Amino acid sequence: MIDALSERQTSIYSPPFYSSPNGYKMRARLYLNGDGNARFTFGLFDQTPQQRHIIDSFRPDIKSNSFQRPRSNMNIASGIPKFFR
Structure with a gap:
């Protein structure tokens, strides 16, 4: 997270699937410290008795290049800019 805040490493990738x-x-x-502007629902569910779940929404623009056939190694990113702190 320190690397994300200092902008040394702003994001991490999953393996391809x-x-x-x-x-x-x-x-x-x-993006460990958020990125961009934009509705889709993501949830981080607290499994403790307090159940302090974190839920956020994102609505994608289906005409965006992010959702078109890739023309290079990867498309432009799309998601929730700041999910939680």
Whole structure:
């Protein structure tokens, strides 16, 4: 998180994975200190008795280049700019 705040490493990537055996190849990118502006619902569920869940929404623009066929190694990122602190 210190690297994200100092902008030395602003994001981390998951390994590539497929949506199904013959599906889309993708990977997730997590911006540790947030990025961008934009509704989709993400939840971080607290499994303790306090159940202080964190839920946020994001509505994607389906006409955005983020959701079109890739023209290079990866598309432009799309997601929640600041999920929690």
